[in-house]
Amino acid sequence: METIQNAPLLKVEGLTKNFTTGNGTVRAVDNVSFEVPKGAIMGLVGESGSGKTTIGRSLLRLIEPSGGKAIFEGQDLFALREREMRKWRSRLQMVFQDPYSSLNPRLRTGQIIGEALSTHGLAEGAARQKRIAELLTMVGLRPEFADRYPHEFSGGQRQRIGIARALAVKPSFIVADEPVSALDVSVQAQVLNLFQELRKNLGLTILFISHDLAVVEYLCDFVTVLYLGRVMESGPSSKVFSSPTHPYTKALLSASPVPDPQVKGQRIMLKGDIPSPLNPPTGCVFRTRCIHAVAACAVQVPQLEPVESGEAQDTDSRHVVACTRRGQI
Template sequence: MTEPLIKIQNLSKRFDTPSGPVFALDDVSFDIPRGSITGLVGESGSGKTTLGRTLLRLVQPTAGQTIFNGQDLNSLDARAMRLMRRRMQIIFQDPVASLNPRLRVEAVISEGLAAHGIGSRSERRDRVASLLEEVGLQPDHMRRFPHEFSGGQRQRIGIARALALEPEFIVADESVSALDVSVQAQVLNLLLDLRERRNLTMLFIAHDLSVVEYLCDQIAVMYLGRIMEVGPTEAVSSSPRHPYTRALNSAIPLPQPGATGKRELLQGDIPSPLDPPSGCVFRTRCPMARDLCATTPPPPEVVGNDHISYCKRIEALDERQPLREQSRGAPSGARDPFAEERARADRSVP
């Protein structure tokens, strides 16, 4: 792994509710390497969106540190944080709700430039035209309103807005989950192109593991506000070292017609964050849980190069049948779940 741009150290976020405190994030720690795309996966309610927004201090953390290029973001005052926001942006999940319907596209994209006093009005207009072309739209689209675009085009507008201030780091929060598969392929490849051209660092939040495997260099698996496993994409995908990661991987549809695979189904639903299980928060649904899992939270275990698992039963997990090679029957090498759509998109007009 390259030098991390962001170091997340013991980050926690507590929400006080009438029913009691809720820890949406509980002692989260991992690094995001510079110039890489890190995928953050987990079930709904795991705290993924809260983590993304807490990293940008759109949500204020309760404890812990977010070190951005050597500087602790959580120690900055409002003035210093305002300047830092030019280096960090977010792409929201809903391409409809995240765009102001009363503003034309030019105003939507240039809003950050105007807020930071960057350029004259004509210079900002030129900048907007350039950004629209970069994300696959036309410069004259800046005169339209958001409702005049398709879902994929609206998401491209959201991406252009995130790029306007020339950020180093972008949080993409479920940025393709609301799009058709063919449009997903176009947007994913756009993100890959932007990463290469601009040397961007991204945190890509998603539910679809096949998308994460295709796009990301590193995967972090989250459950009930805690990190279960983090490591290089190939290692986490082909050799998961946590029972929760294995269950998520087994749910990926097999790409071969007629192929059969072993599913590792989880029993029950994710527990309420108002009353999380003691010890390992996953133990109430884990098929390998034992009494020792209920005592204290599992410490991080280094299980490979830059590969960490939070499980006290790793030795027993090693004895189970591999999912990728034997059970799931996936082909060797990296999989591209969007090959057909990507080829079709390359031949079409955005």
């Protein structure tokens, strides 16, 4: 995996998203900050309910954030009015989790991909058909598939169609929301390799949302670990996976299957269940399940701080952790 040292294409600062329900306010995303360097793939990981999908949809303004900033190519996307945001939509696209429900079953593949071209005024007539054929070829499908309906394809092929649709408007940034979770393992590998090829050939920057740590370790240059709407740890994948610092990151990694049967790590069992986002714990939201929690964890809200290495030359300022007991466990 390449070492990405580019400046951030996307810088998220203090992203917050609240949902009001009959029982109160759910803080689905709480003061989340991270950066995605240009040309990199950033993985967002965490258990169900950690806020991964909400972050992805908020960045594209598919749902409106409650607060924070999303600086993309120098522009705060959250400060734009809806009409202004439309001008940026071709720069940011999304690949959805379920490749079947995200495709209109009444339209042929060529119509599905071509909609974006017509909406943004990019191509019509013969030029539109030529571009559709190019996009299908780009994602590993035959041009003649343009005349077929979504139900005539396998799950992996449908996801390739979804990717082609996202690429139609030549975006520089893609949010991929659990794009391989509904696919067989062998098909997952093919789609993951496709993302790598597209990143390399088109210079894409990708935010890859997943609950599968093995997938994230294979694909992503950087990873941000979420728990109950907050960032626990973030940094280069090589650092986070080889030297996890936050107790939650360690627990997730201990539960991840290891392909080598000779390697047997010790499973870290988390106590209790995930607290309700309607009534999250005070201080560190992970403290109720953390085996290292002390009294201070209930009072202090830990801020992201650089992980200190034993040797100065090994310290990476991009590897940060939010833990009251940082450096003590």
